[in-house]
Amino acid sequence: MRQFGLAAAMAAVISVGVTNAHATTTLYVGAYGGSFEQMLRKDVIPPFEKSNGDVKVVTVPGDSTTTLAKLEAQKGKAGIDVAFLDDGPMYQAIQLGLCGKLADAPVYKDLYDIARFKGDRAVAVGLIATGIAYNTHLFKQKGWAPPTSWKDLADPKYKGLLVMPSIINTYGLHALLMEARLNGGSETDIDPGFAVMKKSIAPNVLSFDPSPGKIAQMFGDDEIALAVWGNGRVQALRDQGLPVKFVYPKEGAVALGMGVCVVASSAHNTLAQKFVQYILSPHVQAILAQSQGVGPSNRNTKLPPAVAAEVPSPDEISKLVRVNWDVVNPHRNAWTQRWNREIEQ
Known part of the structure; x- marks a missing residue:
């Protein structure tokens, strides 16, 4: 045994x-x-x-x-x-x-x-670069020149024609940070960004939904003229034959x-x-x-x-704007709550 x-x-x-x-x-x-x-x-x-x-x-x-x-x-x-x-x-x-x-x-x-x-x-x-996507078909139809600046998001002619992703999405957060920078603020002083979003940009927004499928549909149906989006997402739409181009804003696209x-x-x-x-x-x-x-x-x-x-x-790539995430991340929850109260109300 x-x-x-x-x-x-x-x-x-x-x-x-x-x-x-x-x-x-x-x-x-x-x-x-x-x-x-x-x-x-x-x-x-x-x-x-x-x-x-x-x-x-x-x-x-x-x-x-x-x-x-x-x-x-x-x-x-x-x-x-x-x-x-x-x-x-x-x-x-x-x-x-x-x-x-x-x-x-x-x-x-x-x-x-x-x-x-x-x-x-x-x-x-x-x-990836976060910048501005625009509807080439709609711009040609309206006789508009392509956008060149983050400040174009506030142009009243785009009322009801803009997609601004919520700041729970990185693209939307990038836009908020750039608007703060361009209006005297920064990552440590976000108030100017919220102010211009509330007063000048939110009235132009048709949708805060960052869903790629939804944005693709709105571009395809000529429902929107502009969206804050990434160059990779825009390229995916172009591959589908949609009339959209990506713009690197003159103040800098965000990395x-x-x-x-x-x-x-x-x-x-x-x-x-x-x-x-x-x-x-x-x-x-x-x-x-x-x-x-x-x-x-x-x-x-x-x-x-x-x-x-x-x-x-x-x-x-050398010109992309970098975000100081060590500063931003501790404020994201508070900023999101504020965004929901003041912008997506």
Whole structure:
């Protein structure tokens, strides 16, 4: 009996060893849904899995707010290993201790400075510009010149023809910050922004709904002339054949970094670090640019002329206005409550 028990135990150990040797490591990636997730699953993840052996990458779709909530819920435990978040929520994640430090790698030396996050706990994998989208068909019909400035949002001729996303959306928050800056305020003095929003811009607003599908429909039906939006979203509409163009306002478009971090509690830190570095490679950066309309973070990325014409150029990237999220994030809840009382009333 004793010999049989020992033999059985050894067989069990050998069996476990064989099983573990061929076990698949699963990397969970919290990512934007929709076309972004589809791009990852079709064009980005398969080559990574193939080059890393027994690895399975599983996407966990959600917007930035949803993914941040999941990271908070799993804090200190295994779960999501890599997370994509817009830069504002990403700074919140960093402040909450949810992002681990990025391991040093050669690819980080190839990034634009604007793509780096403080403390090297996250990095922007793509750069989006928040500016003004305008309806080329409606502007031609009315004989209007294209918009050139953030101040154009207050022009009375656009009454009932503007989409201004609520400030729970990053595009809307960017617009509020720019209006504050242009009227004597700043991130630390937001009152001028609220004043011009309430007096001059809100009367022009048809909708505060930031839903891409809704905005696409309104542009297609000539219900709106202008929207505060990102260049990537505008490119998606142009790809659908809608009459819309993106404008970089003369005072500056605002930088929206599509951030990524290795989650501090990841059970697969080395693999997660490798995935982030892979996303920053020129090859994947080109896929991101073509699919999502984002400017590459890696300055060595080569884009076909047709794609390069639709994303922020190196010169435009250098001129993007940066937000001080360390100042803004602590005020977001209070500002949102004020926005709901004063602007979307």
